[in-house]
Amino acid sequence: MHRPKMILIDLDGTLVDSVPDLAFCVDAMLARLGRAPRGEAAVRTWVGNGLERLVRRALIGQLDGEPEESDYRLAHPIFLELYADNACNRSALYPGVREGLDFLKSAGYPLGCITNKAAQFTEPLLKHLGLWNDFGLVVSGDTLPRRKPDPLPLLHAASHFGVAPHDALMIGDSVNDVQAARAAGFGIVCTSYGYNHGQDIRDARPDAVIDSFVELRELIGQD
Ligand SMILES: O=C(O)COP(=O)(O)O
Numbered sequence: 125m126h127r128p129k130m131i132l133i134d135l136d137g138t139l140v141d142s143v144p145d146l147a148f149c150v151d152a153m154l155a156r157l158g159r160a161p162r163g164e165a166a167v168r169t170w171v172g173n174g175l176e177r178l179v180r181r182a183l184i185g186q187l188d189g190e191p192e193e194s195d196y197r198l199a200h201p202i203f204l205e206l207y208a209d210n211a212c213n214r215s216a217l218y219p220g221v222r223e224g225l226d227f228l229k230s231a232g233y234p235l236g237c238i239t240n241k242a243a244q245f246t247e248p249l250l251k252h253l254g255l256w257n258d259f260g261l262v263v264s265g266d267t268l269p270r271r272k273p274d275p276l277p278l279l280h281a282a283s284h285f286g287v288a289p290h291d292a293l294m295i296g297d298s299v300n301d302v303q304a305a306r307a308a309g310f311g312i313v314c315t316s317y318g319y320n321h322g323q324d325i326r327d328a329r330p331d332a333v334i335d336s337f338v339e340l341r342e343l344i345g346q347d
């Protein structure tokens with residue numbers, strides 16, 4: 125693999141298994157609305173396009189489609205209130221992430237975190253997990269006018285670090301990350317263990333798939 129000069133890393137499903145907290149909040153929101161829970165397995169397939177989309181999917185019980193707008197307007201603030209108290213209670217780093225980040229830092233790569241999660245939740249979660257100081261730049265889902273799969277957050281980070289897109293690598297777990305990386309002209313490595321709407325990420329044809337961040341040492345070490 126072409127050795128990058130900058131690496132951008134997705135949050136949910138790549139660094140952090142955040143679904144236990146998200147599923148707790150989805151089900152607590154639905155309970156407050158007098159509705160049945162959806163459960164963690166379903167929520168796992170709905171994460172990756174921002175929290176608004178997660179709430180919409182939870183209301184209709186499927187990936188595609190739209191709820192009644194009045195239902196959404198009632199549900200969304202309830203979810204935000206619940207997630208404000210529950211973003212960091214059940215979420216954990218995936219095995220190998222700490223070691224992988226330590227390797228990337230010791231190798232001198234500028235690192236950015238690019239997530240579709242809203243900024244108000246990204247910062248506390250990164251701080252809680254001890255990741256905040258690992259990143260020279262954090263771009264959340266509401267930092268810029270467009271988010272992944274749009275290439276804007278990736279191109280913004282490349283310009284921030286003064287790195288050409290073809291020297292930049294994105295690491296993510298979903299087809300949004302692959303599409304954003306391709307549109308930006310970045311390389312793309314995906315984790316096999318993330319969410320990706322229940323589909324095998326290999327179908328999106330990333331440049332490589334890793335089972336753990338510890339594999340990055342060997343992968344990026346190869347020219
Ligand atoms: O959908 C979200 O809220 C966040 O997803 P991401 O960190 O995988 O971009």
Ligand SMILES: [Mg+2]
Pocket residue numbers: 134135136137138172296297298318
């Ligand atoms: Mg993700």
